[in-house]
Amino acid sequence: MKLYNFLHRKVEEFIPLKSPVGMYSCGPTTYDFVHIGNLRTFIFEDVLQRVLEANGLEVKRVMNITDIDDKIIKGAKDAGLPIEEFSKPYEKVFMEDLSKLNIKYANVYPKATEHIGHMIKYIEELIKKGLAYAREGSVYFDISESPGYGKLTGLENISLKEGTRISSDEYTKDDVQDFALWKSVESTEVGYDSPWGRGRPGWHIECSVMSQEYLGNTFDIHAGGVDLIFPHHENEIAQAEGKTGEKFVNFFVEGEHLLVDGAKMAKSKGNFYKLKDLEEKGIEPVVFRYLTLTAHYRDKLNFSWESLQGAHNALNNLREKIRGWNEEIGLSEQSNLGDNLFWQRFFESVNNDLNLPQAVAVLWEMVNSDTTTPGRSKVLLEMDKILGLNLDQYLGKTIEIPEGVQKLIGRREEARKTGNFKESDKLRHEIKKLGFEILDTESGPKIKKTNAS
Numbered sequence: 001m002k003l004y005n006f007l008h009r010k011v012e013e014f015i016p017l018k019s020p021v022g023m024y025s026c027g028p029t030t031y032d033f034v035h036i037g038n039l040r041t042f043i044f045e046d047v048l049q050r051v052l053e054a055n056g057l058e059v060k061r062v063m064n065i066t067d068i069d070d071k072i073i074k075g076a077k078d079a080g081l082p083i084e085e086f087s088k089p090y091e092k093v094f095m096e097d098l099s100k101l102n103i104k105y106a107n108v109y110p111k112a113t114e115h116i117g118h119m120i121k122y123i124e125e126l127i128k129k130g131l132a133y134a135r136e137g138s139v140y141f142d143i144s145e146s147p148g149y150g151k152l153t154g155l156e157n158i159s160l161k162e163g164t165r166i167s168s169d170e171y172t173k174d175d176v177q178d179f180a181l182w183k184s185v186e187s188t189e190v191g192y193d194s195p196w197g198r199g200r201p202g203w204h205i206e207c208s209v210m211s212q213e214y215l216g217n218t219f220d221i222h223a224g225g226v227d228l229i230f231p232h233h234e235n236e237i238a239q240a241e242g243k244t245g246e247k248f249v250n251f252f253v254e255g256e257h258l259l260v261d262g263a264k265m266a267k268s269k270g271n272f273y274k275l276k277d278l279e280e281k282g283i284e285p286v287v288f289r290y291l292t293l294t295a296h297y298r299d300k301l302n303f304s305w306e307s308l309q310g311a312h313n314a315l316n317n318l319r320e321k322i323r324g325w326n327e328e329i330g331l332s333e334q335s336n337l338g339d340n341l342f343w344q345r346f347f348e349s350v351n352n353d354l355n356l357p358q359a360v361a362v363l364w365e366m367v368n369s370d371t372t373t374p375g376r377s378k379v380l381l382e383m384d385k386i387l388g389l390n391l392d393q394y395l396g397k398t399i400e401i402p403e404g405v406q407k408l409i410g411r412r413e414e415a416r417k418t419g420n421f422k423e424s425d426k427l428r429h430e431i432k433k434l435g436f437e438i439l440d441t442e443s444g445p446k447i448k449k450t451n452a453s
């Protein structure tokens with residue numbers, strides 16, 4: 001399996017460090033509902049997990065929940081609620097959105113507020129190593145003591161300003177310098193006691209601490225959206241490798257953004273959509289999942305209502321086509337997956353840096369092909385283990401063929417093949433009486449449920 005490793009800016013063979021494969025992704029900040037851009041990234045990460053699993057690898061997934069930061073504190077204050085109460089509904093809807101989109105749950109969703117003690121210890125170690133220093137109740141990471149700084153982003157892409165210290169969570173590329181590991185707060189503000197006085201952790205430290213706590217000092221994959229490459233992921237590397245002296249992550253996999261009508265989503269532009277907005281227009285969440293699969297994760301995806309409608313039509317077409325695949329139930333399922341050319345091409349595509357658009361095209365080729373591929377239902381379901389489109393709910397449905405009928409179908413097929421048409425006609429009538437009709441088509445017999453049953 002090949003993946004684009006942002007650390008080296010090239011596609012590389014993915015070789016797991018150990019089993020299970022450790023995969024960390026940056027999760028939501030619970031000050032608002034997640035938007036469809038966030039969800040695009042979560043779907044791409046889910047597909048990555050599913051492709052690893054299709055390669056026979058077990059995966060341990062960890063995704064943090066940032067439940068303390070400036071925006072949450074402000075939101076809670078404005079709403080007149082304690083932090084936790086303010087965050088809870090956003091976290092709940094986030095989890096519901098994941099399951100509506102068939103995104104497999106991570107093994108752990110560690111929360112920043114539950115790891116404050118660990119973060120303090122981690123920061124103390126960075127100070128001991130001379131990589132961080134305390135000033136006026138805050139603690140800063142000293143970039144000048146981190147020789148590898150810039151390895152992810154490329155130093156040419158970072159403009160450092162001498163003497164600037166960033167204490168806010170909201171960075172811009174231009175004003176980075178020593179970043180805050182711990183921020184001092186007034187006694188009236190939300191905070192925690194620490195060796196440096198009352199304060200709260202910076203955002204970057206939480207990901208280094210929680211990823212390493214659950215996945216070890218060095219792990220396989222760190223995923224997120226491209227906006228996090230700098231400074232967030234860069235700072236995570238500096239903290240983690242500074243503390244342990246070991247490599248932090250083997251593969252950084254970064255997904256491109258979703259745009260709405262060609263522009264960045266913004267509340268002020270009125271193009272800021274959540275899954276609920278799609279559902280209110282009668283669009284099933286899985287249609288959005290299908291849409292995201294039609295663009296490569298390293299390309300921008302332009303969302304529009306028209307493109308969503310297109311995805312809806314395509315998915316509905318697919319469902320209708322595979323409803324008619326009843327002929328295969330109980331008839332021709334003997335073939336080996338690996339021998340199937342469509343499966344081979346599909347699997348090659350997903351293993352080639354998650355080329356899902358190509359994989360979806362192969363699926364369509366199979367669905368539209370004139371000749372019936374032996375075992376194509378099996379192949380389709382195997383493909384759907386990666387795509388996650390609930391195709392099993394449509395394949396050969398509405399029909400549940402009782403065992404007795406399946407046996408008759410088998411006997412009729414046998415009679416037909418041996419030229420015993422009298423017997424085959426008799427069996428066809430028997431089958432019909434039980435509420436099923438056999439249609440002999442070019443691609444083999446198809447079975448329909450009739451009104452009789």
Ligand code: AMP
Binds near residue numbers: 036038227256257259
């Ligand atoms: P945040 O809550 O902003 O930290 O984002 C959670 C995840 O969504 C991160 O992996 C971000 O990189 C990603 N993300 C944020 N905005 C977008 C977008 N417009 N398109 C795709 N992914 C995004």
Ligand code: ZN
Binds near residue numbers: 025026027207232
């Ligand atoms: Zn993170």
